[in-house]
């Protein structure tokens with residue numbers, strides 16, 4: 001995946017800065033690229049896709065101009081396949097596995113996937129039908145990629161599904177978290193529509209634990225899936241965090257996806273703390289909101305950065321500066337309570353830690369101050385521990401414990417998938433992983449009910 | 461979803477996609493795998509008296525980076541014992557009662573030979589027979605295959621012999637290595653064929669190795685002409701199918717073969733009169749699984765067009781295919797270049813200037829920008845510029861309103877005739 005056609009950033013027309021950066025393929029480009037695909041047998045790209053999309057098959061269908069069939073092939077395997085076409089780190093996944101890497105260039109699988117799903121979106125296609133109704137009611141808490149994927153599969157099997165979503169719209173981070181210039185909201189909206197069309201009820205503006213009690217959910221439904229993702233960015237634990245101009249990266253990005261764009265960053269000097277995917281999104285959003293200078297501060301070095309190479313390149317193209325081995329000590333405010341600077345400390349790398357990454361250690365007397373107007377915190381996401389406790393589920397620091405085969409939690413009626421079970425070293429927090437887990441949970445729930453029926457029959 | 465079931469002269473199959481008689485239908489194992497993958501029918505690799513094959517059999521024509529634009533072979537009919545084939549045919553039909561199992565046969569041009577093989581094959585229970593009068597190499601040197609298929613009387617007589625004993629529908633497979641496909645198709649119909657299938661392969665030599673001066677392929681330094689098939693032969697096959705379809709003296713159903721690689725090719729053959737299609741090269745290139753998109757693509761196409769059954773498209777374009785003498789001399793199209801889309805490669809300009817009618821102008825705008833424009837009054841509407849144009853939408857051929865009322869060459873000659881009287 002590359003951002004070949006990065007646009008110039010406009011200071012007058014911020015909306016333009018939030019238009020999708022990567023252009024889609026033209027029909028000719030798509031046809032040429034589709035015909036370049038070898039249609040491998042037992043293709044490695046299929047194995048590399050967490051949702052096992054039959055990639056040669058959908059590409060062959062683009063080549064034969066059977067775009068409906070192509071879109072169906074994609075969305076059948078991946079209910080979030082239109083979003084994934086845009087946000088998957090394809091060079092690490094399908095495209096990384098393409099056999100043509102050895103001889104020439106890999107097939108642009110992501111862009112072809114986008115071409116086919118864009119066709120379906122543009123032509124307002126509804127791709128699947130609900131199964132024959134089954135007499136089981138399932139609640140899904142959280143309508144992000146994981147929940148939607150599960151809902152889609154359950155509805156296709158005939159289950160009655162009710163989703164609870166805290167936000168005004170379903171879609172999770174695809175709707176509110178991933179920046180619009182990589183993933184326009186209408187893509188996620190179409191995926192949500194596909195799910196609704198199968199008869200899934202989505203109760204938006206309904207936060208479980210607040211607008212409806214956990215007990216009620218547990219009592220009303222035959223099965224419950226917890227797919228609430230993760231929560232806000234945690235505290236840095238340093239002085240000055242409550243000053244005006246200190247932002248939570250996720251909330252900050254959400255602000256660019258909820259109505260008109262905020263004007264607050266124009267001409268500002270911004271630092272972003274952290275070097276993961278969220279930090280990149282926070283930084284590039286700031287640039288596109290008109291910030292004068294944007295720096296990413298990271299306490300480790302470039303080698304330890306968790307953002308992907310293409311994200312790093314993209315941020316650099318947007319003019320984002322990187323300050324490696326730099327850790328914030330204190331945020332400094334002026335008399336009005338606004339951020340005016342940040343005190344930092346230089347670091348050096350020591351011995352490897354348990355995760356293999358070298359431990360950053362402060363260099364003595366290396367304190368320095370950066371003059372800034374805004375600080376964006378992007379050091380990961382905290383957990384909805386309170387809600388998880390309300391459900392009475394076993395967890396490890398907010399990471400819900402599950403049986404890895406069935407996604408069943410410590411409560412035999414409650415399953416969990418997506419970011420809510422993601423932990424360091426256990427899976428990756430990616431849309432495509434959430435989508436795959438959603439599918440697997442749906443089959444696990446189905447299996448549990450089927451087993452119940454079989455047991456009831458044999459006890460007769 | 462549209463109904464894809466088809467019926468070719470009484471041979472039924474769940475969809476119109478059959479494997480052609482060739483290596484993919486060499487054994488029960490293969491045909492059964494193909495049916496599992498979704499193929500609606502298969503024409504078994506040609507059975508006949510035992511033969512010997514050579515090694516190094518195939519070669520392909522790769523065109524500008526696309527592999528297998530055309531495919532060439534010097535393989536003969538089956539090299540497996542008849543008994544084994546018959547046993548596997550029986551098993552396959554039992555396992556797949558609803559699929560079409562047709563068996564291709566070829567023997568010396570003798571009545572008793574044909575009678576014998578027809579009986580033996582029909583005894584195991586098949587849905588139909590296909591007579592191979594098409595194989596252009598090897599077998600032809602022994603008086604079989606296209607050697608018979610090129611002589612209408614021989615083909616008619618042998619078809620007749622088969623029909624004397626056959627209980628199942630008989631398809632006669634035609635060779636394209638002939639001047640007039642209609643003559644031979646009519647002979648098949650006269651002989652009593654229930655259907656024809658076409659085309660078999662076209663005489664070909666893929667190439668010559670510039671270092672060794674050997675032919676491609678060669679067998680120990682010697683080559684012989686092979687049979688050409690694959691995407692490159694589709695236009696030839698499509699025309700031959702269409703010519704037979706519009707020939708009233710043929711008048712029997714057609715199984716279309718030749719360069720069919722996807723659902724679109726298949727739909728074109730069906731529109732041009734084929735009841736169903738057969739495929740060889742495309743599966744040899746990609747495997748049996750390509751049928752999935754053939755079925756899916758065709759069915760989506762029919763749904764989009766609101767057509768309930770695939771049989772409804774058979775022959776729909778045949779009335780639009782005629783002789784040159786019936787084309788309207790006053791119909792006019794001209795090329796028009798869209799300056800906003802044009803990428804200024806000037807390929808159309810030089811094509812028209814050097815090889816057509818010199819009616820594209822290279823002009824310069826007031827700002828020094830170069831652009832191309834067609835002098836429409838001189839444009840003969842040959843399409844060449846739009847053919848060489850690499851940019852979609854840059855050149856369109858636009859229909860002009862007829863200045864004169866429609867007049868074909870034949871009508872014109874008829875009018876002239878009345879003047880002469």
Ligand SMILES: Cc1cc2nc3c(=O)[nH]c(=O)nc-3n(C[C@H](O)[C@H](O)[C@H](O)COP(=O)(O)OP(=O)(O)OC[C@H]3O[C@@H](n4cnc5c(N)ncnc54)[C@H](O)[C@@H]3O)c2cc1C
Nearest residue numbers: 142144145146166172173208228229418419429430431434
């Ligand atoms: C800024 C950012 C950029 C990212 N970029 C990428 C990327 O480029 N590629 C990629 O693959 N992944 C990316 N990710 C990760 C990806 O977005 C997540 O892994 C994925 O969205 C997880 O899906 P989920 O359904 O588990 O959770 P979420 O998408 O978080 O969805 C959870 C949903 O549950 C709802 N919810 C929470 N609590 C409640 C409650 N109590 N009651 C009802 N509803 C509730 C939330 O409102 C939300 O809609 C990014 C993440 C972030 C934060």
Ligand SMILES: Cc1cc2nc3c(=O)[nH]c(=O)nc-3n(C[C@H](O)[C@H](O)[C@H](O)COP(=O)(O)O)c2cc1C
Nearest residue numbers: 480481482506533659660689690718719739740741
């Ligand atoms: C290797 C090879 C062997 C073939 N053997 C036979 C044969 O035994 N009998 C026959 O009727 N046609 C035979 N054919 C011709 C095919 O059945 C078919 O008519 C031809 O290949 C055109 O179709 P295609 O363009 O889809 O390949 C053979 C073709 C190939 C490539």
Ligand code: SF4
Nearest residue numbers: 483515516517518744
């Ligand atoms: S395909 Fe290759 S391996 Fe198989 S028979 Fe032919 S030459 Fe041998």
